[in-house]
Amino acid sequence: MSTNGAGGAGPYPRPVPPVTPSTPPPADRRPVVVERPDPADLYAALDLGTNSCRMLIAQPKGNQLHVVDSFSKSVQLGQGLEASGRLGRSSMARAIGALKICRKKLQKHRVERMRLVATEACRRATNAAEFISLVKRDTGLELEIIQPEEEARLAVVSCAPLVSTRTEQLLVVDIGGGSTELVWIDLSRVPRPDRLKAIMRLHHGFDHQDSPFPRAKVVDWISIPLGVATLKDMYADVADDGARFALMSWYFEEQLASFSPYDDAADQAREGFQIIGTSGTVTTVAASHLGLRRYDRNKVDGLRMTSDQIDAVISQYLALGPEGRRRDPRIGRDRQTLIMSGSAILQALLRAWPTDRLSVADRGLREGLLYAQMSRDGVLEE
Numbered sequence: 001m002s003t004n005g006a007g008g009a010g011p012y013p014r015p016v017p018p019v020t021p022s023t024p025p026p027a028d029r030r031p032v033v034v035e036r037p038d039p040a041d042l043y044a045a046l047d048l049g050t051n052s053c054r055m056l057i058a059q060p061k062g063n064q065l066h067v068v069d070s071f072s073k074s075v076q077l078g079q080g081l082e083a084s085g086r087l088g089r090s091s092m093a094r095a096i097g098a099l100k101i102c103r104k105k106l107q108k109h110r111v112e113r114m115r116l117v118a119t120e121a122c123r124r125a126t127n128a129a130e131f132i133s134l135v136k137r138d139t140g141l142e143l144e145i146i147q148p149e150e151e152a153r154l155a156v157v158s159c160a161p162l163v164s165t166r167t168e169q170l171l172v173v174d175i176g177g178g179s180t181e182l183v184w185i186d187l188s189r190v191p192r193p194d195r196l197k198a199i200m201r202l203h204h205g206f207d208h209q210d211s212p213f214p215r216a217k218v219v220d221w222i223s224i225p226l227g228v229a230t231l232k233d234m235y236a237d238v239a240d241d242g243a244r245f246a247l248m249s250w251y252f253e254e255q256l257a258s259f260s261p262y263d264d265a266a267d268q269a270r271e272g273f274q275i276i277g278t279s280g281t282v283t284t285v286a287a288s289h290l291g292l293r294r295y296d297r298n299k300v301d302g303l304r305m306t307s308d309q310i311d312a313v314i315s316q317y318l319a320l321g322p323e324g325r326r327r328d329p330r331i332g333r334d335r336q337t338l339i340m341s342g343s344a345i346l347q348a349l350l351r352a353w354p355t356d357r358l359s360v361a362d363r364g365l366r367e368g369l370l371y372a373q374m375s376r377d378g379v380l381e382e
């Protein structure tokens with residue numbers, strides 16, 4: 001006997017569906033509600049490089065960042081990488097120890113919006129995937145290996161506030177532990193009041209076209225797989241301090257040949273040209289020039305040094321020798337083994353381009369990551 005079904009009436013009356021005030025539209029037709037971040041939210045950016053693990057926790061304040069907490073530790077993740085192609089066990093253990101401290105800070109501040117990235121050492125290591133898995137297992141943190149272009153453009157974004165309104169041609173140099181990024185930007189077609197915003201928009205990509213605003217033109221960029229740690233390791237067997245420095249500087253300059261603005265650098269006018277250097281090397285040289293026994297970011301960030309002043313500091317480093325540099329409080333224990341390879345890179349760059357001044361930036365990938373996240377979320381004022 002048929003019961004209550006589609007084929008017949010059956011012996012019982014068909015149940016009447018309950019009346020509801022309204023039927024919700026299909027999911028694909030409902031309006032998308034985008035939850036706007038609270039401007040009071042905290043953001044974090046972590047940069048695990050070849051030599052250091054560094055993190056910033058910050059809050060958007062107007063069009064700037066207000067740093068709430070920070071962390072920096074030398075972990076030497078890339079130690080031995082040049083010879084073996086792999087991250088060593090002790091190197092990975094040091095990095096994971098530092099990352100556990102970062103995790104505690106993130107938990108303490110209840111940070112939910114973050115980007116945690118690794119750079120050149122993890123790009124090159126054949127066991128990078130194994131390391132990323134170990135980090136996830138031991139710390140709960142998910143590291144992302146970013147590509148050189150993104151690393152370069154985030155460094156550029158972080159330096160935007162230091163660009164002079166008179167700058168027509170800009171070279172941003174980020175000297176890292178395992179790589180050095182150079183980006184040449186033409187600002188001549190951007191109205192002076194709009195130049196900072198035009199540089200900030202580069203976080204979308206160097207070739208980003210989808211904008212009605214005047215664009216900063218990226219003439220060329222390069223990521224050279226040589227930084228302070230890798231260059232030091234290459235010439236570790238050269239006993240003489242001065243000879244080692246000269247070899248490192250000449251070798252680095254040879255790597256600039258494939259960077260297109262290098263060829264016509266001699267024809268560039270000094271007027272309207274600006275170099276911004278961001279790295280521990282540049283800030284250490286600046287601190288040495290100022291004679292700071294205790295590092296002060298407010299005195300270093302934005303300082304403009306002449307090439308003669310930079311050469312004078314590097315000459316002092318050479319005169320001190322390895323033992324003297326080890327004892328020099330202006331250099332610091334974490335930096336003393338790397339300062340000469342970084343200085344060799346810096347001196348090569350100043351030989352190659354027509355400027356007698358360098359702007360010092362105590363900022364870089366972490367600040368770029370923070371600016372990009374906050375810009376994407378719309379919590380920074382124009």
